[in-house]
Amino acid sequence: MSSFIHEEYPVAKGDYTRAGEASADIKRRLKQLGVSSNVMRKVAVASYEVELNLVIHSLGGKLMLDVGTDGVLLVSEDVGPGIPDIAMAMREGYSTASEEARSLGFGAGMGLPNMKRNADDFDIQSEMGKGTRISMRFNLA
Amino acid sequence: MTFRDMATVLHAKVLCHEEKLDNPARTACCSDLMSDVLAFVNEKTVLITGLTNPHVMRTADMLDLKCLVFARGKIPTDDILETADEQGLIVMTTKETAFTTCGLLYEAGLRGVPIEWPEGEDA
Ligand SMILES: Nc1ncnc2c1ncn2[C@@H]1O[C@H](COP(=O)(O)OP(=O)(O)O)[C@@H](O)[C@H]1O
Ligand SMILES: [Mg+2]
Numbered sequence: 140m141s142s143f144i145h146e147e148y149p150v151a152k153g154d155y156t157r158a159g160e161a162s163a164d165i166k167r168r169l170k171q172l173g174v175s176s177n178v179m180r181k182v183a184v185a186s187y188e189v190e191l192n193l194v195i196h197s198l199g200g201k202l203m204l205d206v207g208t209d210g211v212l213l214v215s216e217d218v219g220p221g222i223p224d225i226a227m228a229m230r231e232g233y234s235t236a237s238e239e240a241r242s243l244g245f246g247a248g249m250g251l252p253n254m255k256r257n258a259d260d261f262d263i264q265s266e267m268g269k270g271t272r273i274s275m276r277f278n279l280a
Numbered sequence: 281m282t283f284r285d286m287a288t289v290l291h292a293k294v295l296c297h298e299e300k301l302d303n304p305a306r307t308a309c310c311s312d313l314m315s316d317v318l319a320f321v322n323e324k325t326v327l328i329t330g331l332t333n334p335h336v337m338r339t340a341d342m343l344d345l346k347c348l349v350f351a352r353g354k355i356p357t358d359d360i361l362e363t364a365d366e367q368g369l370i371v372m373t374t375k376e377t378a379f380t381t382c383g384l385l386y387e388a389g390l391r392g393v394p395i396e397w398p399e400g401e402d403a
Contacts, residue, residue: 159338166342176344183342184318243335244314253319 144168148202150193155243158194161202162186165213172206174279181257182211182277188250189215189273195240197271210259211277221267229255229263281305281389283347286326287372289388290381292349295356296364296371305347307393310382314339320395321345328381332356337363346370351378 146168148161166183174182186202193200193215200217222228229251236246255261258275265271284301287294294301308326311317317327317339326347329336332354340348341363347370350356355373356364364371374381 156334159335159342163338163341180343187338187342188315188318243333244312244331244339245335247313247315247319249315249319253315256319 142205142207143172144204144206146204148190148204150190150197150200150202152194152197152199154194155239158191159187162190165202165204168204169206169211174206174211178211178277178279182213185254185257185275185277186213188254189213189275191240191245192250193217195236195245200270208279210279213258213275213277215271215273217270217272219268219270221269222263222265222271223267225263225265283370283372285388286347286349286385286390289384290349290372290374290376292372292374294370294372295361296369300368300370303346305390308349308382308385308390309393310378318342321393322396323393325393326390328378328385330354330378332360334360334363336360337367337369340364340369341367347372349374349381351376351381 150161162183165186166179169179169182190202197217198219203214205212227233231252232248234246234248240246259278260276262274282302283305286305305326308328309321310328312329312331314335321343324344324346327345328349328351330351332350337360350373353375
């Protein structure tokens with residue numbers, strides 16, 4: 140995809156105070172580019188859920204944003220621990236979130252299904268001990 | 281009804297963006313589960329909640345919500361209110377519980393935000 144912008148956002152494990160900053164920035168950039176508010180909301184919701192997962196569940200990782208003429212590509216990559224059973228993790232209501240995450244209003248087990256619902260293409264790959272990669276594409280129209 | 285009518289019905293104190301109170305309010309939702317709000321809320325609506333952490337503001341930002349109502353007299357910290365101010369979000373706080381807040385607003389004509397069921401699922 141020929142890209143207007145490419146951005147990378149490192150996301151630290153357990154950093155609840157800063158969680159969401161990357162997604163807020165992503166939303167701001169899409170707005171500057173004139174992306175429609177409907178598409179912007181879909182990307183923002185998926186981005187916020189995937190960013191929170193990096194904070195809550197991963198050992199750390201990054202978010203990557205590409206915006207081109209044919210759409211928005213959002214990729215999340217982390218360095219572990221990986222997801223043992225992806226089919227289980229994709230189920231609504233399944234969550235291994237900590238008490239801390241729950242006290243903030245998260246850990247309902249809706250994140251992954253919600254990402255899948257908002258993205259036009261959704262791909263998740265995970266290897267135990269290596270990490271998880273989630274790739275989401277959003278059409279601009 | 282307007283946001284001002286909401287504030288009146290709830291005897292609420294407006295903490296942010298008082299100048300927007302005459303805009304119309306039509307729908308609302310009530311939840312402390314931000315994942316749930318992110319999953320089902322599909323329009324620029326009102327959120328009634330008892331949570332006052334920064335993620336409530338972030339959730340509101342991601343969804344372009346118009347107004348936050350904190351129930352049971354809760355007031356977020358100043359830095360959280362500053363974020364709301366930057367986001368252009370109306371914020372009010374009422375002494376009523378979340379249940380009574382919803383009841384009073386429903387009685388006054390506000391309705392639940394229409395929700396989308398995930399494909400292939402029945403109520
Ligand atoms: N990046 C990740 N690394 C490891 N595990 C993950 C990651 N993302 C999600 N998971 C696992 O998938 C489960 C479901 O994720 P999600 O649907 O977002 O719900 P929640 O975050 O509320 O638990 C999580 O509880 C966790 O066990
Ligand atoms: Mg999650």
